[in-house]
Amino acid sequence: MGLLSSLLRRRSxxxxxxxxxxxxxxxxxxxxxxxxxxxxxxxxxxQEQDRRINRPTAPRRGHTEPAGGxxxxxxxxxxxxxxxxxxxxxxxxxxxxxxxxxAVGARMGYDVLSGGAFYCHxxxxxxxGIATNPNxxxxxxxxxxxxxxxxxxxxxxxxxxxxxLISGDVKxxxxxxxxxxxxxxxxxxxxxxxxxxxxxxxxxxxxxxxWSFERQREELAGVLGRWTTLLAALAETxxxxxxxxxxxxxxxxxxxxxxxxxxxxxLRPITIPDVARELANPDDTLWAEARFAGRRQFLDHTRxxxxxxxxxxxxxxxxxxxxxxxxxxxxxxxxxxxxxSLLRSRGDxxxxxxxxxxxxWSSMITDLQDDGDVRVVxxxxxxxxxxxxxxxxxxxxxxxxxxxxxxxxxxxVMHKPSDLLSVGAAGSQEFAIAKDLLALCSTRILLGxxxxxxxxxxxxxxxxxxxxxxxxxxxxxxxGRALWKIENNPGYKVQTVLSSVEMxxxxxxxxxxxxxxxxxxxTAGSAAAAG
Numbered sequence: 001m002g003l004l005s006s007l008l009r010r011r012s013x014x015x016x017x018x019x020x021x022x023x024x025x026x027x028x029x030x031x032x033x034x035x036x037x038x039x040x041x042x043x044x045x046x047q048e049q050d051r052r053i054n055r056p057t058a059p060r061r062g063h064t065e066p067a068g069g070x071x072x073x074x075x076x077x078x079x080x081x082x083x084x085x086x087x088x089x090x091x092x093x094x095x096x097x098x099x100x101x102x103a104v105g106a107r108m109g110y111d112v113l114s115g116g117a118f119y120c121h122x123x124x125x126x127x128x129g130i131a132t133n134p135n136x137x138x139x140x141x142x143x144x145x146x147x148x149x150x151x152x153x154x155x156x157x158x159x160x161x162x163x164x165l166i167s168g169d170v171k172x173x174x175x176x177x178x179x180x181x182x183x184x185x186x187x188x189x190x191x192x193x194x195x196x197x198x199x200x201x202x203x204x205x206x207x208x209x210x211w212s213f214e215r216q217r218e219e220l221a222g223v224l225g226r227w228t229t230l231l232a233a234l235a236e237t238x239x240x241x242x243x244x245x246x247x248x249x250x251x252x253x254x255x256x257x258x259x260x261x262x263x264x265x266x267l268r269p270i271t272i273p274d275v276a277r278e279l280a281n282p283d284d285t286l287w288a289e290a291r292f293a294g295r296r297q298f299l300d301h302t303r304x305x306x307x308x309x310x311x312x313x314x315x316x317x318x319x320x321x322x323x324x325x326x327x328x329x330x331x332x333x334x335x336x337x338x339x340x341s342l343l344r345s346r347g348d349x350x351x352x353x354x355x356x357x358x359x360x361w362s363s364m365i366t367d368l369q370d371d372g373d374v375r376v377v378x379x380x381x382x383x384x385x386x387x388x389x390x391x392x393x394x395x396x397x398x399x400x401x402x403x404x405x406x407x408x409x410x411x412x413v414m415h416k417p418s419d420l421l422s423v424g425a426a427g428s429q430e431f432a433i434a435k436d437l438l439a440l441c442s443t444r445i446l447l448g449x450x451x452x453x454x455x456x457x458x459x460x461x462x463x464x465x466x467x468x469x470x471x472x473x474x475x476x477x478x479x480g481r482a483l484w485k486i487e488n489n490p491g492y493k494v495q496t497v498l499s500s501v502e503m504x505x506x507x508x509x510x511x512x513x514x515x516x517x518x519x520x521x522x523t524a525g526s527a528a529a530a531g
Contacts, residue, residue, distance in 0.1 A: 189342025
């Protein structure tokens with residue numbers, strides 16, 4: 001040990017005495033570089049050096065003042081200060097650089113990685129080339145903040161003049177927001193007097209006289225095409241898949257009933273029962289125009305689709321979509337909603353049919369609006385509608401593809417990717433179309449998911465391993481946490497922040513906190529736990 005200590009002391013002593021300067025080190029590798037330039041006066045250089053070193057600065061502990069305590073310390077005198085451009089700083093400190101999302105639109109919360117605020121404006125993202133379409137799809141398990149994220153987005157987008165239409169509020173989750181804004185939602189179902197004609201003319205009838213003949217023909221063709229698709233989709237809900245001939249017959253009947261075939265200047269309002277009666281009792285002109293050999297051949301061919309439409313009139317949705325519309329939407333309001341929570345007692349198929357009717361009706365109404373506004377169309381549990389058949393899937397697919405042209409932001413709300421894959425048998429056409437719907441939504445909001453669902457998301461959306469961990473791990477630790485994916489850009493870890501007022505309005509567990517009947521002070525949740 002003594003010998004080792006002696007050697008270490010000698011080596012340390014040699015290092016302390018054998019110190020070489022920068023010029024000596026450079027000489028070892030070929031000499032110091034020579035710089036060409038004007039001669040420098042040694043006296044002036046020494047004076048400049050003194051001026052730099054002896055600049056006025058605060059003492060290490062600051063200047064003292066009578067009864068004033070210590071003054072602030074000049075930090076630059078004790079620590080070096082470096083300057084660099086933003087690009088260099090972003091490379092050296094990537095987690096301190098701001099994200100690439102522009103600071104415009106709804107302020108949703110903060111980006112956990114950068115610490116900066118996170119904004120959402122799908123239209124601006126489209127115009128700036130960040131996204132290829134304005135559509136949004138949001139996934140999340142129940143209780144992870146799906147509804148509050150959607151409501152926060154549409155509420156804050158109102159500040160930018162963007163209005164919202166809730167095309168079917170299945171659980172009544174958006175009704176508190178409307179009531180807080182002084183708007184009464186339109187409720188359909190048990191105990192409600194509201195009726196919605198699925199074949200309502202809407203603004204078409206009011207503006208018909210102001211249009212030229214060419215404009216009339218163009219607008220009517222679009223509406224009749226949408227109605228034909230709707231009736232065919234409703235027939236599929238009854239187990240019958242309409243043929244091309246059936247669709248031709250439906251289009252012919254609709255054109256005759258609305259009054260466009262006989263040159264009337266005013267369009268006639270029609271309902272689904274009118275179509276069913278026309279099919280059941282055709283005149284000679286109808287079957288001849290549809291190119292049938294006779295009345296009997298017409299009746300035999302259209303019997304199934306006639307019965308399918310008739311079942312809608314007498315089935316669980318009787319009176320809801322087969323009577324004239326008895327309400328008017330206030331299109332100047334920042335938000336409107338169709339509350340379907342009263343339909344839950346009639347079964348899933350009734351809700352799916354209602355969503356199909358509402359989807360077609362709201363699309364037609366918003367298409368004919370000339371106010372130039374951009375609207376968010378929220379489609380909650382859209383997978384219910386798509387389970388009705390191929391034409392229902394086609395309707396959703398068409399709405400997503402036309403969102404840019406129609407100035408709409410389609411917002412699809414789902415639980416997991418398999419919701420889309422359950423619309424048909426594997427290998428079927430509806431299965432293939434539904435699987436590709438995610439590609440029509442540039443923005444994907446992924447809230448907390450279980451490990452199995454997170455694996456599905458990773459496969460369908462091509463998530464990296466780190467992004468998959470965010471959706472299945474970090475986002476599960478707190479409500480409102482989500483991975484925001486815009487196209488194929490790296491995802492953003494975003495924590496949605498709600499104000500105290502928003503937390504009270506968006507409380508989807510309010511019913512669980514309601515006092516249980518007959519037991520004062522006991523909530524429904526605690527009663528269930530006690531039972």
